[in-house]
Structure formats: C-alpha cells, structure tokens
Amino acid sequence: MDALVTRLKDYRTIIFAVVRRTNTFAVRPFSDADEQLLRELLDASASLWNELNYERRQQFFDGKSVWDTADYRKQYVDVLGSATAQQIIRKNKSAWQSFFAAQENGEDTAPPGYWGNEEDGRELRTLIRNDQYTLETGERSRVEIPVGQALKDDYGLGYHNRLRLEVCGQPKWDGEQGQLEIQYDEIDDTFRAFQPVSVPDSQQDSPLASEEAALDVGANNLVACTTTTGQQYLYDGRELFAQFRETTEEIARLQSKLREGQYSSRRIRKLYRKRTRRRDHAQAALCRDLIERLHAEGVATVYVGDLTDVLEAHWCAKVNAKTHQFWAFRSFINRLSYTAEEYGITIEVRSEADTTRTCPVCGEQNDTDRDGDVFRCPCGHEAHADLCASRTFLKQQAGEIEVGSMARPVRLKWDGHCWSEIPHSPERASPNEKRTNRSTREGKVASVGTA
Ligand SMILES: [Zn+2]
Numbered sequence: 201m202d203a204l205v206t207r208l209k210d211y212r213t214i215i216f217a218v219v220r221r222t223n224t225f226a227v228r229p230f231s232d233a234d235e236q237l238l239r240e241l242l243d244a245s246a247s248l249w250n251e252l253n254y255e256r257r258q259q260f261f262d263g264k265s266v267w268d269t270a271d272y273r274k275q276y277v278d279v280l281g282s283a284t285a286q287q288i289i290r291k292n293k294s295a296w297q298s299f300f301a302a303q304e305n306g307e308d309t310a311p312p313g314y315w316g317n318e319e320d321g322r323e324l325r326t327l328i329r330n331d332q333y334t335l336e337t338g339e340r341s342r343v344e345i346p347v348g349q350a351l352k353d354d355y356g357l358g359y360h361n362r363l364r365l366e367v368c369g370q371p372k373w374d375g376e377q378g379q380l381e382i383q384y385d386e387i388d389d390t391f392r393a394f395q396p397v398s399v400p401d402s403q404q405d406s407p408l409a410s411e412e413a414a415l416d417v418g419a420n421n422l423v424a425c426t427t428t429t430g431q432q433y434l435y436d437g438r439e440l441f442a443q444f445r446e447t448t449e450e451i452a453r454l455q456s457k458l459r460e461g462q463y464s465s466r467r468i469r470k471l472y473r474k475r476t477r478r479r480d481h482a483q484a485a486l487c488r489d490l491i492e493r494l495h496a497e498g499v500a501t502v503y504v505g506d507l508t509d510v511l512e513a514h515w516c517a518k519v520n521a522k523t524h525q526f527w528a529f530r531s532f533i534n535r536l537s538y539t540a541e542e543y544g545i546t547i548e549v550r551s552e553a554d555t556t557r558t559c560p561v562c563g564e565q566n567d568t569d570r571d572g573d574v575f576r577c578p579c580g581h582e583a584h585a586d587l588c589a590s591r592t593f594l595k596q597q598a599g600e601i602e603v604g605s606m607a608r609p610v611r612l613k614w615d616g617h618c619w620s621e622i623p624h625s626p627e628r629a630s631p632n633e634k635r636t637n638r639s640t641r642e643g644k645v646a647s648v649g650t651a
Contacts, residue, residue, distance in 0.1 A: 220378075221542065223371035223395040226617075227343060227382065230366060237355045237363060238391065241347055242384055244279040245326035246315040248272055248288050253312055256296060260311055266296055278350035280326075281361065287327045287379065319466055324384035333380050335395070341367035343393065345380070365391070372492075375399040387474055387481075388616065409500040409544070414594035416555065416586045417505060417529070420573070422486060424586035426594045429497050432587050432609035433490065436622070440482050440614050447475040482614050483532055487539040489612065489619045495543040502545060503597045504533060505552035552593045560591040584609065 229235035256266040276285040295312040302309045316322035328345050335343045344362045352361045378396035385392050413427040422437035451471050458465060494502065537547045558565050559577035569576045575585040587609055611622040 218398045218400060219542070219544075221373040221375070221397055221399050223373050223393075223397060225341075225371050225393055225395075226368040227365040227391045227393050228368060229391070230364065233355055234363060234365070237347065237351055237357075238365070238382075239324060239384070240351060241280065241284075241345075241363070242324035242326050242382065243322055244276060245284065245288055246322035246324060248276045248280065248285060249292055250314045250316070250322065251275075252289060252292050253314055256292070257311055267293075277348060279348040281332075281346045281348040283329050283332045283346060284326060284348075287329045287332075291327055319469065320386075326382050328380040328382070330378050330380070333377075335367070335371070335377065335380075337367070337371060337374075341370060343367055343380070345382070367393075371395065373397045373399050387477055390617075409495075409498040411497055411499045412501045412503070412594065412598045413494050413497075413499045414503040414590050414597060415505070416552075416590035416593060417532075418586050421584075421586045423490060424584070424590045425490065425494075426587065426591040426606070427494065427497050427499055428594065428598055429499075430606050431493075431497055432591070432606060433493060434584065434587055434609050434611045435486055435490070435619065436611060436613050440479070444475060444479060447471055447478075451475075479528070480531075483528075484535055484539075485614075485617075485619055487532075487536045491536070491539045491543050491545060493610075494545060500545060502536075502540060502547050503550050503552075503593060504536070504547060505550070505555070505593065548597075550593075550597055552589075552596070555589045555593040555596065556585070558592045560588055560595055 229238050252269060252272050255269050259266045259268075272289060273282065273285045280288075292312065299309060299311050315325060333343055333345045335341070342364055344364050347357065347361055347363050349361065351357075357363065375397035378398070381394040383392050383394070384390075411428045413425055416424040418424065418437070419441060420436075420438055422435040422440070423433070424435075425431075425433040451468055454465065454468050454471070533547070533549070540547050554565060556570060557568050559568050559575075559579060559581055561581040562577060562579040564577050564579060567578050570585050573585050574582065575588040576582045581588075591606070608624060611624070612619045613622050
C-alpha cells in the first residue's frame with residue numbers, strides 16, 4: 201500500500217512537471233557564401249561580447265559601476281540585427297549579475313571572461329532569441345536565423361533578412377523552444393547548435409521507473425553497464441584512448457624540443473586544449489547516450505563505483521598516470537550526474553570491491569580468471585570481463601537478478617561525432633555468449649507458453 205502511494209506521488213509529480221532538454225545538432229550552410237556569412241555573424245557576436253566585456257572589466261578593476269557602457273547595440277545592429285545584438289548584451293549582463301551575486305555569497309569567482317583568447321582569436325558563437333528563429337523538422341530539417349541589414353546586403357540574401365541552414369539529423373526533443381546557441385567547433389570543423397526546449401510531461405515515457413543499473417568504468421572499454429531489465433551496454437574506448445595517447449606523445453615530443461628556459465609553446469597549448477576538448481566531447485556524448493538508453497529502459501537509479509575504489513582496485517596495477525588524466529573521473533561523474541538529473545535518474549556512488557573477480561552467476565571469487573577482455577569461471581560462465589564486473593556490481597547493489605536473462609550486449613563505438621551501435625558480428629561473440637543468448641530465447645518462448 202505504501203509503495204502504491206509513493207508510486208502515485210511520483211506519477212503526480214511527473215504529470216505536472218515540465219522538463220528542460222537540450223537538442224544538439226550540427227547545422228550546415230547551403231553554400232560557401234552562406235558559410236562565410238555565418239562565420240561573420242558568429243565572429244561579430246563574439247566581437248560584441250568581448251568589447252562590452254572589456255569595457256566592464258576595465259570599469260570593474262577601476263572600482264567603477266559596470267552598468268554604464270557605450271551603446272553596443274547601435275554599433276552592431278547592422279551586422280547582427282537588433283534582437284541578436286540585444287540577446288548577447290543581455291547574456292553579458294546576466295553573467296556579470298551572477299558574478300556579483302556569487303561575490304556577495306563570499307564565493308571566490310572571477311569576473312566574466314572573453315569568448316576566445318589572444319592566441320586562437322575569437323570563439324565563433326552566437327545566441328539567437330527564442331522568438332527569432334524557426335526550426336523546421338521533417339525529411340529536410342532546416343533552421344532560419346536573422347542577420348543584420350549590412351550582412352544581408354553584402355551577401356545578397358534577397359528579400360528576407362534570414363539565413364537558412366541545413367539541420368543534420370533529427371532533433372530529439374519537441375517542445376517550447378528556448379534561445380538557440382550556435383558555435384563553430386574548430387576541431388570537428390562543424391557548426392553545432394544547442395537548443396534548449398521545455399518538454400511537456402507527456403513525453404516522459406517511463407513515469408513509474410524503478411529499474412536499476414550499474415556501471416563499470418574502464419580504459420579499453422570506457423563504460424560497461426548492466427541493467428535490472430537484462431540489458432548490457434559496452435562503450436568501446438580503444439580508438440579514443442589511442443588518439444589521446446598520440447596527442448600526449450606529440451606534446452612530449454614538442455616539449456623535448458623547447459629551447460632552454462622555455463616551458464611551453466603556442467603549439468603545445470593548442471594540443472592540450474585539443475586533447476581535452478576531444479575527450480570532453482566524447483564523454484559528454486557518452487553520458488547522454490547512456491542516460492537516454494537507461495531512461496527508455498525505465499531505470500531510476502544508477503550505481504557507479506566509488507572513485508577511490510576504482511582508482512585503487514583495478515587501475516593502479518596496470519594503468520598509468522596518463523589514463524587517469526584521460527578519464528578525469530571526477531568531471532565524468534559530475535557530467536553523468538547532471539545529465540541523469542535532467543532525466544530524473546539518480547546516480548549513487550558505491551563501493552565496488554571485488555566486482556572484477558566475482559562471478560555474477562555462482563559468486564565464486566578465488567578461482568575466476570580474467571584474461572584481457574574475457575572473464576572465466578570454473579562454473580562454466582564465460583563473458584566479457586567488464587560487462588561481468590558491472591553485472592556483479594549490480595547484483596551486489598540491487599540484489600538477485602535472474603541468471604540467463606541477459607540480452608545480447610549492445611556495443612557502441614565513437615566516430616568523433618556520436619556513439620553508434622556496432623552491428624553484431626557472430627565471430628566476435630564468445631561461444632558462451634551465444635549459449636546465453638540461446639537460453640534467453642528459449643526462456644522467453646517457455647514463458648509465453650506457460651503464461
Ligand atoms: Zn561462476
């Protein structure tokens with residue numbers, strides 16, 4: 201009865217909730233001229249932000265009020281259009297307001313920074329007010345954004361002061377649209393859009409979520425996950441890690457060539473930034489991909505191994521400091537938590553002692569064997585070692601889960617832009633995985649027969 205009341209309460213909360221989601225998609229100009237125009241628009245936006253921010257910083261450090269500034273809207277209206285110029289000015293104002301609020305709370309924070317830096321120049325990005333753009337989705341998705349009169353004239357945009365861009369892929373969430381942010385990603389040579397939307401409750405597809413999942417975090421496989429619904433996911437990190445190591449080696453090579461007394465160079469700093477951004481991009485995409493899958497499975501709680509445990513138990517022995525750097529665990533767990541929160545999923549950090557050597561089927565700990573990616577137990581259980589560890593961890597946290605009810609693992613690979621499923625190749629599966637799978641099918645048939 202109590203459980204039912206709790207469930208009803210959950211359900212009511214969800215009925216009245218409007219949740220915020222963010223659509224992320226690439227946008228593509230239709231021609232070279234359009235691309236040039238877009239670049240100018242983003243560059244002018246950054247220029248406006250930086251000029252205004254420079255003036256405010258000067259005033260701030262001179263002990264003056266930061267609110268009395270030149271009229272930047274007037275200076276940029278020709279290029280950006282009035283609404284976009286205002287949107288950037290408003291965003292800068294709110295950044296300073298947050299800064300002052302944090303200061304009042306006694307927090308040690310820095311005043312708002314610039315879009316870009318001296319070495320790499322301005323960061324190409326802009327902000328389009330929610331009522332100033334249109335996003336059409338369907339077979340040929342596109343977005344239209346406003347541009348200023350001067351840009352329009354320069355590029356002969358025709359009657360409308362609007363630039364049309366192709367949207368790659370289908371934005372996932374449908375709802376009341378918020379401010380659109382467009383950024384140019386230098387590393388991927390891609391224009392990327394971020395669109396927050398308020399999604400009505402009806403899109404919540406699992407209001408009575410009560411399933412659980414456990415993660416094993418590793419190096420070759422970034423994340424192995426098992427759910428109480430019998431799903432398993434494996435995110436392959438080999439290529440990503442190889443790329444990271446390659447950049448690290450290049451940094452070391454350049455460092456060895458520095459003149460005496462010189463500690464870094466422009467090229468080295470650039471490689472560091474590139475390395476970090478690549479990793480962060482893949483990590484953020486992994487968090488989102490995984491959480492979306494778990495949300496669809498009705499998972500409410502995700503267990504992640506305690507960081508210190510993870511670092512000590514199955515890292516130090518065979519993995520070096522570079523791997524720690526690659527993972528940046530704390531930032532990964534934070535990112536995972538933020539993403540999970542968006543979907544109403546709770547992340548719980550728990551100790552995962554002994555998970556790597558315990559058999560999820562029979563509980564044996566001493567005579568099990570881990571050889572690379574393969575876990576073997578005298579009881580005959582043989583499976584992917586990281587998936588096994590996540591399954592054992594899940595059993596420790598969630599109690600018994602039925603043996604033989606595991607579906608064929610979903611394997612995912614990073615292509616520099618997104619995580620996608622690797623089509624299952626039979627020869628890659630271990631004999632035991634095949635057997636497990638067959639018994640699953642038989643189990644289902646049997647249960648249909650008896651139901
Ligand atoms: Zn066993």
